[in-house]
Amino acid sequence: MKLETAAFGLVEVKEHEVIHFTSGILGFPxxxxxxxxxxxxxxxxxxxxxxxxxxTFVLIMPELxxxxxxxxxxxxxxxxxxxxxxxxxxxxxxxxxxxxLADMTVNLQAPVIINVKQRLAKQVVLMDSHYHTRHNVxxxxxxxxxxxxxxxxxxxxxxRDAQSGV
Amino acid sequence: MLVLTRKTDQAxxxxxxxKIVVVEIRGDQVKLxxxxxxxxxxxxxxxxxxxxxxxxxxxxxxPINVEALDELLQQERSSEDSKKE
Numbered sequence: 001m002k003l004e005t006a007a008f009g010l011v012e013v014k015e016h017e018v019i020h021f022t023s024g025i026l027g028f029p030x031x032x033x034x035x036x037x038x039x040x041x042x043x044x045x046x047x048x049x050x051x052x053x054x055x056t057f058v059l060i061m062p063e064l065x066x067x068x069x070x071x072x073x074x075x076x077x078x079x080x081x082x083x084x085x086x087x088x089x090x091x092x093x094x095x096x097x098x099x100x101l102a103d104m105t106v107n108l109q110a111p112v113i114i115n116v117k118q119r120l121a122k123q124v125v126l127m128d129s130h131y132h133t134r135h136n137v138x139x140x141x142x143x144x145x146x147x148x149x150x151x152x153x154x155x156x157x158x159x160r161d162a163q164s165g166v
Numbered sequence: 167m168l169v170l171t172r173k174t175d176q177a178x179x180x181x182x183x184x185k186i187v188v189v190e191i192r193g194d195q196v197k198l199x200x201x202x203x204x205x206x207x208x209x210x211x212x213x214x215x216x217x218x219x220x221x222x223x224x225x226x227x228x229p230i231n232v233e234a235l236d237e238l239l240q241q242e243r244s245s246e247d248s249k250k251e
Contacts, residue, residue, distance in 0.1 A: 006229045023205050027218035028225075042236050056226040064239075080204050096224040101234055107224065110217045125209060125217055133220040141242045 003053045007046040059092035067144045090114045105134040
């Protein structure tokens with residue numbers, strides 16, 4: 001089917017590329033079918049609703065913004081997504097793009113987890129308080145770079161994992 | 167809004183498949199247990215509203231300039247690289 005998308009104009013989408021959200025993106029419960037659009041020259045991916053061509057979310061891999069990003073899925077969520085191994089999951093976070101592009105923020109608290117093999121996905125909410133919904137992307141990248149430099153002069157330290165759930 | 171009064175260990179059914187149980191009451195805190203089917207999301211209201219609001223803000227309202235976005239990221243990444251040198 002053909003969709004007119006905000007990111008890439010007219011796009012041809014095949015049924016087998018459709019990803020099924022077990023429950024919708026929060027706030028959009030009626031839309032469960034999306035495709036993941038990307039192109040070679042961009043770090044961003046686009047979650048395009050199949051049933052509403054005007055519904056598109058901008059995604060980015062969270063570790064590109066905050067290199068230490070990590071999250072753990074609850075057993076229930078892992079089961080819901082048919083995930084036996086972490087390698088089958090792709091994790092993306094939703095980016096909010098304001099009029100001034102440099103002010104773009106990313107929601108690190110509610111990542112979108114995709115089981116690519118089974119074409120299942122879900123937006124999970126992490127309980128850990130050190131992630132919230134509006135991290136300034138460029139500032140985070142600066143901070144990450146600074147911290148990576150500093151940590152390379154210390155020995156390995158344990159990192160806290162954010163747990164999904166309520 | 168339907169308002170019901172429950173004691174510890176009493177429960178409420180919502181529809182056929184959602185159950186809410188008062189697990190414990192301690193001072194002004196109530197501990198609730200919730201059973202629901204998988205496709206029903208359960209969140210603390212303020213967390214849910216925050217995520218929902220942000221998702222609404224994030225949904226694209228107009229076409230975006232992907233190249234311009236990537237340029238901003240690239241600028242940031244290349245300035246990191248030059249700092250490392």
